[in-house]
């Protein structure tokens with residue numbers, strides 16, 4: 122990844138008596154929505170994937186970047202934003218705990 | 230001469246005309262002045278006063294021609310049967326030319342008198358009137374009249390005798406004997422049957438066909454049958470085909486020499502009927518051998534002969550199909566060793582290319598054979614061993630083949646060769662039924678190439694994905710595209726992170742870089758994350774990045790995939806400094822030796838909290854590389870003590886310890902296959918929702934058909950699986966059964 126800079130090379134020389142010098146670390150991490158349950162209870166698709174309706178529409182622009190984000194309620198339950206916005210039109214309660222639905226935060 | 234109508238003495242004028250006609254019709258010398266005078270005479274009779282004498286002129290001319298032809302008929306027969314054809318041709322040549330001159334002499338009569346009473350061409354061509362009858366009562370132009378007189382007064386009495394002689398002459402030619410009648414006379418006589426009716430607007434070939442051609446074809450048919458029977462006695466298919474091909478060519482040559490061109494296809498057809506179509510079983514008897522030993526010449530002959538007979542090619546096509554299939558299966562049977570994937574793909578390509586070029590060369594790229602090649606490749610490539618119980622390995626092997634080409638390590642082969650090979654791998658790809666399984670394996674290896682920076686060239690990667698997209702459509706490659714997107718998003722994140730660090734003047738103490746991958750897009754699997762106590766040297770980096778990341782995004786969590794991380798470690802305890810690239814777990818093990826030269830495996834595991842499998846894999850790789858030394862032969866995760874090898878040396882000062890990464894474990898293969906099933910359900914559900922959303926209401930069978938059509942670019946779903954997905958969507962209230970019928974669904978908006 123990033124090249125070592127001159128500063129570091131100087132450091133190396135100073136610490137050359139050390140047995141092990143960790144010069145570089147190329148880390149790999151995976152991000153996912155911070156949710157209690159991986160699956161959206163409404164469409165039963167993994168929240169990391171787009172909801173069923175968005176998949177059916179298969180948006181062909183912007184190379185697979187789906188705008189199908191996750192929404193958390195005050196009850197801390199989470200769903201696809203698409204799924205929940207259709208749901209609340211019928212019933213303004215969380216499908217999992219029946220509490221009045223109000224949005225705590227949105228995924229970004 | 231005067232153009233003014235006047236009284237004319239018919240007998241005197243006709244007498245003069247008659248004298249000239251004789252000269253004209255027999256091609257005697259007619260002086261120009263005489264010709265001009267007669268030309269005027271015809272005119273003056275046509276416009277004569279008080280009434281035109283055209284009809285009388287016509288009647289007298291016709292009678293004259295009848296008498297003239299009657300005389301010629303005598304003369305044609307004068308020298309006996311052996312000279313009949315020669316004489317006929319002689320007088321026909323003279324008469325047919327003479328009658329054209331005569332036609333010109335009667336220009337005025339033809340144009341002014343006869344044209345006006347003639348039926349329009351359209352009436353003759355499209356009317357239901359028989360052309361033989363149509364001209365009978367009416368007057369004809371003089372040239373046509375002359376031909377008609379010849380037909381009824383020469384050909385009618387003499388025709389059958391002529392035809393008999395003509396057939397004898399052709400038979401003599403077939404037998405290779407010298408001609409008794411000049412070829413020109415035979416041909417000229419045969420063609421006279423056409424020429425004598427050439428003026429007709431319709432059924433011009435009627436006389437030729439009825440008088441001559443039918444008889445000729447029947448006689449030839451008998452001849453072909455006898456010839457075939459004779460050739461069959463040798464019981465040699467190869468020879469028979471050569472001879473028959475020669476025979477057809479020879480007969481076509483003969484037909485071109487003697488007959489009207491319309492007869493050529495008929496002659497060929499008769500020949501094929503009696504020499505090919507009637508002996509198919511005989512020809513088929515050698516089919517297997519010719520295909521088996523790939524006798525190109527024989528196969529080419531066989532193709533040429535059989536293609537003329539309707540449906541006769543089927544047996545040859547089927548034999549070729551079986552052969553290619555067997556060759557293909559044996560090319561990939563029992564492959565052993567490290568490079569199975571390479572042998573598999575390249576052997577198949579060899580078979581494919583070989584038979585494609587054979588079909589192009591021998592069967593002229595005939596669609597039937599191209600179809601057989603496709604069918605054979607399809608059944609070889611999707612073949613399942615053990616009577617279909619074993620899974621098909623093609624998707625996996627092909628993906629591995631692509632990986633080998635796209636990976637950095639493929640040495641000794643140029644970029645254009647790599648590109649060529651990747652292009653060819655699409656040939657195999659197109660035949661694979663379960664393309665989604667290929668996609669799974671392909672994305673696995675792509676993920677590894679990207680994460681471990683083993684990609685040879687991004688251009689080659691993108692070119693390959695574009696080829697797959699072209700073959701299967703956008704959806705097929707969308708997850709692959711998401712992986713590329715993550716790579717560029719990560720590059721951006723790294724820059725922003727560095728800015729963030731320098732703004733707050735934070736030192737990590739190491740050169741830190743990261744890939745942040747979107748879960749779900751990468752075929753990595755959560756299960757792979759195992760417990761690990763992070764070495765203190767890395768803690769700051771992880772903490773700083775996490776806080777940077779959470780600041781930037783909402784509702785996301787990061788899972789560190791340590792088994793995929795790599796570190797560069799500088800070793801300062803040896804005779805010279807080395808830089809070694811290791812995985813995070815290997816690095817963590819090595820770092821523990823900073824405090825002590827010898828450690829027990831038990832200690833290491835407890836400190837790092839590694840599970841037994843992870844520990845073993847990495848400890849073994851370090852011992853194998855000789856950086857560490859073990860005091861037991863086999864590494865036991867409790868008993869064995871590990872010691873830092875202080876005498877380690879390596880020619881290279883920079884190296885990598887790779888043994889424990891990259892290998893595709895059987896477990897991973899199994900996992901890949903299992904996730905395919907889940908993905909198929911998802912794919913089908915999305916397809917059903919898409920179809921129902923646009924159709925609103927659809928019958929069960931039509932829905933199944935459409936879903937099948939949409940998904941077959943990627944895999945062939947079973948009806949049962951589609952039904953399962955329909956049920957699950959009814960469950961989730963995306964669709965419902967309509968009130969009228971349980972076999973009909975409607976979309977729930």
Ligand SMILES: [Zn+2]
Nearest residue numbers: 161164201204
């Ligand atoms: Zn959902």
Ligand SMILES: [Zn+2]
Nearest residue numbers: 172175189203
């Ligand atoms: Zn959505």
Ligand SMILES: [Zn+2]
Nearest residue numbers: 196198215218
């Ligand atoms: Zn709730």
